[in-house]
Amino acid sequence: MLAPVVRERYTEAMNCLTQNPASRVARDLDMPRDRLSLSGVVWTLLAALVVSGCATGATRVAAGRTALEVQAAADSAITAYEALRAVAADSAYNQGYLRVVVSPQPDSVDFTRVPDASMNDLLDTRVRTCRLVKESAAQLRLACEASARAEAVQSFAAAVEALQGISADTTSSVEFKKLAAALPNDLTLLWQARRIARLHTALGRAAAELGTLWKRERPTWEDYVKGAYITQYASGLLALRLSNFDENELSRKVADPYHPGVKAGLFKLQKFHEAVRSADTIRLKLRQASEAFERISLPQAPVTGTSQEE
Amino acid sequence: MRSTKATLLQSTQAAIRAYNSNRVRLLQEAEASGGAEAVAALEDEFNALGNAVFALQRATLRRNHRQYASLIAASVEAVTQTRRLIDDSALGLAVLDGMAAAVTLLGRLLLLGR
Numbered sequence: 001m002l003a004p005v006v007r008e009r010y011t012e013a014m015n016c017l018t019q020n021p022a023s024r025v026a027r028d029l030d031m032p033r034d035r036l037s038l039s040g041v042v043w044t045l046l047a048a049l050v051v052s053g054c055a056t057g058a059t060r061v062a063a064g065r066t067a068l069e070v071q072a073a074a075d076s077a078i079t080a081y082e083a084l085r086a087v088a089a090d091s092a093y094n095q096g097y098l099r100v101v102v103s104p105q106p107d108s109v110d111f112t113r114v115p116d117a118s119m120n121d122l123l124d125t126r127v128r129t130c131r132l133v134k135e136s137a138a139q140l141r142l143a144c145e146a147s148a149r150a151e152a153v154q155s156f157a158a159a160v161e162a163l164q165g166i167s168a169d170t171t172s173s174v175e176f177k178k179l180a181a182a183l184p185n186d187l188t189l190l191w192q193a194r195r196i197a198r199l200h201t202a203l204g205r206a207a208a209e210l211g212t213l214w215k216r217e218r219p220t221w222e223d224y225v226k227g228a229y230i231t232q233y234a235s236g237l238l239a240l241r242l243s244n245f246d247e248n249e250l251s252r253k254v255a256d257p258y259h260p261g262v263k264a265g266l267f268k269l270q271k272f273h274e275a276v277r278s279a280d281t282i283r284l285k286l287r288q289a290s291e292a293f294e295r296i297s298l299p300q301a302p303v304t305g306t307s308q309e310e
Numbered sequence: 311m312r313s314t315k316a317t318l319l320q321s322t323q324a325a326i327r328a329y330n331s332n333r334v335r336l337l338q339e340a341e342a343s344g345g346a347e348a349v350a351a352l353e354d355e356f357n358a359l360g361n362a363v364f365a366l367q368r369a370t371l372r373r374n375h376r377q378y379a380s381l382i383a384a385s386v387e388a389v390t391q392t393r394r395l396i397d398d399s400a401l402g403l404a405v406l407d408g409m410a411a412a413v414t415l416l417g418r419l420l421l422l423g424r
Contacts, residue, residue: 113357129385203388205384236333
């Protein structure tokens with residue numbers, strides 16, 4: 001008994017859809033719940049479709065790409081900042097070491113009295129900013145992926161189309177089939193496209209600003225690393241003389257067949273090289289972050305109406 | 311034109327390099343002239359130079375903090391907006407999924423009723 005009733009209501013809804021839509025929608029609002037059948041649903045979707053405006057998959061793809069690139073850049077910057085965080089501890093050890101080995105009375109040196117290279121408060125702010133930008137990029141990617149889930153509701157179109165066939169209502173068949181086929185997919189995309197575009201612009205602006213700050217500060221960080229590892233530490237190794245070394249221990253550390261003076265020079269070279277490599281490891285991370293920021297494809301600025309008058 | 315801060319930073323770093331390159335000899339001379347106290351005083355001067363360099367670098371970086379603060383605020387707002395969009399999307403998709411299920415069920419009932 002149920003099927004003929006439903007079929008009748010569906011046919012009625014389809015007729016109203018093409019014949020007298022406005023009054024039908026108005027009446028539907030006051031209808032009892034059991035009469036708010038397919039026509040109400042279709043009109044709700046149609047209204048949403050009209051309001052949603054124009055959208056394309058390109059918006060979602062472009063926003064998703066920018067979000068991915070921003071995430072990579074923020075990640076790379078966080079890695080670099082964490083590497084910079086290690087500089088202070090390395091500097092404290094290296095300075096203490098140097099202070100002992102150059103001292104005329106090494107056993108009485110207070111190796112804790114060394115320059116404080118800590119930048120933790122500054123790094124905390126930068127890491128927090130990068131994490132938030134990364135989080136907003138991750139959220140935008142999720143939103144883009146959710147938008148791409150439109151195909152998950154394609155069964156809606158298929159089911160409506162099946163109903164259309166069953167109802168044997170041919171009067172609205174062409175129009176409704178077009179609407180039913182397009183509605184779920186378009187609606188989902190259109191619904192979100194403007195908001196995604198707006199968030200894409202906001203993320204692009206944040207990424208550009210973060211990139212500018214990174215570019216502006218990189219020379220200072222480079223200088224900081226060079227100062228901590230080379231200027232304030234490794235250059236001090238050059239001051240050591242053979243008299244600072246134990247020749248037997250030096251022979252064990254440097255296997256090359258040279259006299260003690262050369263071995264002392266080679267040992268200093270090894271230590272200098274270690275310091276340079278430590279600095280280079282951090283500099284590499286700084287460079288990688290710069291490259292990641294350069295790879296970000298920012299959203300195109302909207303084209304402003306320009307006069308073509310000659 | 312280089313800023314005063316940049317010039318100061320450069321000359322301090324040059325002083326550190328010069329001291330470090332001759333550090334053993336300078337400390338030996340200090341010990342010969344004034345003992346352990348003179349050595350400690352010299353090393354403290356060196357520490358002060360090192361600290362001055364780091365302080366200048368910190369000041370340079372701290373100049374951008376207002377921009378980071380506004381960037382943090384903007385990012386928090388963006389995260390909130392995007393989460394809202396995702397929640398709305400999930401809700402919309404749930405509605406559409408529900409409708410699809412309902413319509414499919416209706417179709418089955420109609421087929422059964424034929």
